[in-house]
Amino acid sequence: xxxxxxxxxxxxxxxxxxxxxxxxxxxxxxxxxxxxxxxxxxxxxxxxxxxxxxxxxxxxxxxxxxxxxxxxxxxxxxxxxxxxxxxxxxxxxxxxxxxxxxxxxxxxxxxxxxxxxxxxxxxxxxxxxxxxxxxxxxxxxxxxxxxxxxxxxxxxxxxxxxxxxxxxxxxxxxxxxxxxxxxxxxxxxxxxxxxxxxxxxxxxxxxxxxxxxxxxxxxxxxxxxxxxxxxxxxxxxxxxxxxxxxxxxxxxxxxxxxxxxxxxxxxxxxxxxxxxxxxxxxxxxxxxxxxxxxxxxxxxxxxxxxxxxxxxxxxxxxxxxxxxxxxxxxxxxxxxxx
Amino acid sequence: xxxxxxxxxxxxxxxxxxxxxxxxxxxxxxxxxxxxxxxxxxxxxxxxxxxxxxxxxxxxxxxxxxxxxxxxxxxxxxxxxxxxxxxxxxxxxxxxxxxx
Amino acid sequence: xxxxxxxxxxxxxxxxxxxxxxxxxxxxxxxxxxxxxxxxxxxxxxxxxxxxxxxxxxxxxxxxxxxxxxxxxxxxxxxxxxxxxxxxxxxxxxxxxxxxxxxxxxxxxxxxxxxxxxxxxxxxxxxxxxxxxxxxxxxxxxxxxxxxxxxxxxxxxxxxxxxxxxxxxx
Numbered sequence: 125x126x127x128x129x130x131x132x133x134x135x136x137x138x139x140x141x142x143x144x145x146x147x148x149x150x151x152x153x154x155x156x157x158x159x160x161x162x163x164x165x166x167x168x169x170x171x172x173x174x175x176x177x178x179x180x181x182x183x184x185x186x187x188x189x190x191x192x193x194x195x196x197x198x199x200x201x202x203x204x205x206x207x208x209x210x211x212x213x214x215x216x217x218x219x220x221x222x223x224x225x226x227x228x229x230x231x232x233x234x235x236x237x238x239x240x241x242x243x244x245x246x247x248x249x250x251x252x253x254x255x256x257x258x259x260x261x262x263x264x265x266x267x268x269x270x271x272x273x274x275x276x277x278x279x280x281x282x283x284x285x286x287x288x289x290x291x292x293x294x295x296x297x298x299x300x301x302x303x304x305x306x307x308x309x310x311x312x313x314x315x316x317x318x319x320x321x322x323x324x325x326x327x328x329x330x331x332x333x334x335x336x337x338x339x340x341x342x343x344x345x346x347x348x349x350x351x352x353x354x355x356x357x358x359x360x361x362x363x364x365x366x367x368x369x370x371x372x373x374x375x376x377x378x379x380x381x382x383x384x385x386x387x388x389x390x391x392x393x394x395x396x397x398x399x400x401x402x403x404x405x406x407x408x409x410x411x412x413x414x415x416x417x418x419x420x421x422x423x424x425x426x427x428x429x430x431x432x433x434x435x436x437x438x439x440x441x442x443x444x445x446x447x448x449x450x451x452x453x454x455x456x457x458x459x460x461x462x
Numbered sequence: 463x464x465x466x467x468x469x470x471x472x473x474x475x476x477x478x479x480x481x482x483x484x485x486x487x488x489x490x491x492x493x494x495x496x497x498x499x500x501x502x503x504x505x506x507x508x509x510x511x512x513x514x515x516x517x518x519x520x521x522x523x524x525x526x527x528x529x530x531x532x533x534x535x536x537x538x539x540x541x542x543x544x545x546x547x548x549x550x551x552x553x554x555x556x557x558x559x560x561x562x
Numbered sequence: 563x564x565x566x567x568x569x570x571x572x573x574x575x576x577x578x579x580x581x582x583x584x585x586x587x588x589x590x591x592x593x594x595x596x597x598x599x600x601x602x603x604x605x606x607x608x609x610x611x612x613x614x615x616x617x618x619x620x621x622x623x624x625x626x627x628x629x630x631x632x633x634x635x636x637x638x639x640x641x642x643x644x645x646x647x648x649x650x651x652x653x654x655x656x657x658x659x660x661x662x663x664x665x666x667x668x669x670x671x672x673x674x675x676x677x678x679x680x681x682x683x684x685x686x687x688x689x690x691x692x693x694x695x696x697x698x699x700x701x702x703x704x705x706x707x708x709x710x711x712x713x714x715x716x717x718x719x720x721x722x723x724x725x726x727x728x729x730x731x732x
Contacts, residue, residue, distance in 0.1 A: 195589075195591075198591070198592070198595070201595070237614070238614050238693050238694060239614050239615060239618045239694060242615075242618040242619075242622065242694075243618060245618075245622055245626075246618050246621040246622045246625075246626060248626075249621065249622050249625065249626020249627065249630070250621065250625060250626060252626070252630050252633075253595075253598065253630075253633070256630070256633055256634075256637070257591075257595065257633075259637075260591060260637050268637065271637070272634070272637060272638070275630060275633070275634050275637075276634075279627070279630060282626075299694055463564075463566065463682060463683045463684065464566055464567055464570050465682040466681055466682065467673060467674050468570060468574070469607075469611075470670075470673040471670050471673065471674070472574045472577070472578070472607075474666050474669035474670050474673065475578055475666055475670075476577065476578065476581050477666070477669070478662045478663065478665055478666030478669070479578070479581040479582055479584075479585060479662075480581070480585075481658075481661075481662045481665065482585060482658060482659050482662040483584065483585035485654075485655070485658030485659075485661070485662065486585070486654075486655040486658045486659060487585060489590060491590045491593075491632065491635065491636060492584075492585065492590055492593055494632075495584060495585075495590075495593055495594070495597050495632065496584070496585055498597065498624070498628065499581055499584060499585075499597065499600070502600075502601065502604055502624070505604075505616075505620075506604060506607065506608075509608050509611055509613045509616055510611060512611075512613065512691065513611040513612060513613060513684055513685060513688040513691075513692070514681045514683070514684060514685055514688075515681065515685060516685030516686065516687035516688060516691065517685075517691070518691045518696060518697065518700045519700075521613055521615070521616050521691065521692070521697060522697075522700060522701060522704075522705050522708075524613075524616050525616070525619070525697075525701065526708060526712055528619060528620070528623050528624070529712040529715060529716060530712075530715065531623075531624070531628060532623055532627060532628055532716070532719070533715050533716055533718070533719030534719075535628040535631055535632070536631065536719045536720065536722070536723040537719050537722045537723050537726065539631055539632065539635045539723075540722065540723040540724075540725075540726035540727040541726055542635060542639075543635060543638070543639070543726070543727050544726050544727065546639050547729070552639065
């Protein structure tokens with residue numbers, strides 16, 4: 125029974141995640157159109173709501189072209205790595221407390237592991253390979269440059285990400301994401317306790333997901349399409365999917381760590397029936413993630429791109445010292461108050 | 463239950479593969495990777511002993527081995543880059559200026 | 563055969579095969595990919611030994627940092643041109659392989675016979691000592707001095723890497 129429940133949870137989460145990815149693309153296109161004073165896709169279905177279906181269909185029936193001089197096995201492997209890594213991060217994110225369904229108490233998290241956040245860090249570390257290998261295997265200088273840039277960028281920002289997480293761990297004294305959310309009950313959200321950590325972490329998430337202003341790995345004017353220049357059809361679709369799935373998991377982790385996760389202040393004391401409390405908590409989580417995603421989309425269409433050296437300067441000379449300072453200050457404060 | 467010997471044997475095999483890599487390959491980067499393989503096989507031994515004897519010391523050692531491996535990779539790869547800049551090769555047979 | 567044993571044999575076989583592929587592939591970039599795979603398999607083996615922290619650190623440090631550095635260097639030096647490194651099977655290599663096989667047989671005979679009894683069961687404490695809490699406690703009490711020395715080692719490595727890899731101007 126346990127295994128069955130876990131399988132159902134995985135299935136549901138995957139389905140929801142993939143649907144969200146599809147509609148996130150639509151939202152992104154509509155928002156960009158709004159910002160640029162255009163209309164955006166509005167023909168397929170009611171107000172363009174079926175546009176994602178059309179997009180996916182188009183990717184499916186496109187011809188799959190592999191460059192003649194590409195390294196074929198690696199060219200095929202790269203999108204698979206990217207998608208596996210980006211989809212498995214969601215496993216440790218708690219999207220609600222517990223829910224009673226058909227007499228079973230179900231924990232709304234796929235896996236509550238002892239090493240929680242470290243699992244997320246490990247997977248973001250592995251995410252580099254998909255992009256780097258794609259860049260190398262395409263045998264195209266633009267792809268290679270995109271791959272190398274992304275390698276350097278992700279490694280640089282992973283440091284400040286890891287160090288800002290240390291601040292969270294110091295405050296909550298646990299690595300498990302569900303316990304971190306439990307810690308943030310009421311208004312004890314970690315964004316209030318760790319404002320600097322939040323900023324460095326959020327910037328790092330932008331860099332990890334290759335979003336503007338940090339989208340140098342695929343900067344169109346300089347690198348054509350970056351690491352996925354030589355990808356077409358389904359393989360390109362997988363990269364696209366991985367990128368947007370990364371965005372969703374990234375903002376889910378921001379929400380979990382800093383914005384209180386599924387916590388809705390004063391909900392537990394309001395006396396609502398338990399079932400509805402759980403539903404509202406899941407809804408809260410979804411709303412918070414949606415807000416963060418919308419913020420990321422708006423940033424993408426309103427902020428210009430960094431130059432490569434500016435990106436590295438920001439990462440190493442500003443974000444990293446700032447996050448280290450944050451850890452030191454947090455440690456001192458905790459030491460003084462205990 | 464799996465006897466401890468199985469883990470030790472696996473570790474020995476991995477170590478030997480690393481030794482073959484160091485002795486037989488001429489590409490400095492692959493030689494380096496074989497060294498990492500050997501370090502890892504030793505880690506496996508330490509973790510296995512730690513779990514079977516119920517003592518955390520083995521895992522502490524793994525932690526320090528990881529530190530050393532990271533330091534070693536940084537310096538070693540920097541040496542390889544410097545060599546490549548000067549001699550345009552990473553073939554360790556051609557890097558023999560120290561043994562005239 | 564219990565399910566544990568089957569899992570162990572599958573993991574062991576994959577790790578050995580990927581290790582062999584690491585040292586036999588001509589292109590270093592393929593070796594890097596197989597080595598990463600090998601490290602991830604080893605991390606799973608650590609998980610079967612209840613060493614969660616070591617397993618995740620293995621992935622973060624080895625697969626996520628060290629091997630990315632290797633990949634970076636291989637891509638930077640662009641060693642794809644195979645003619646730069648033609649390797650032949652010489653008599654030296656045959657001797658090397660022979661010696662290694664002898665050595666592994668010796669080690670295996672050694673560990674199975676001469677050291678006497680080995681425990682056949684995981685220690686009951688195994689699930690506790692692998693957790694982050696326990697590792698942290700031991701690391702910052704009993705092994706505090708080595709821990710600090712390790713930080714000096716890392717500092718030295720940073721400086722060394724910068725000095726070595728810097729281009730000399732003029």
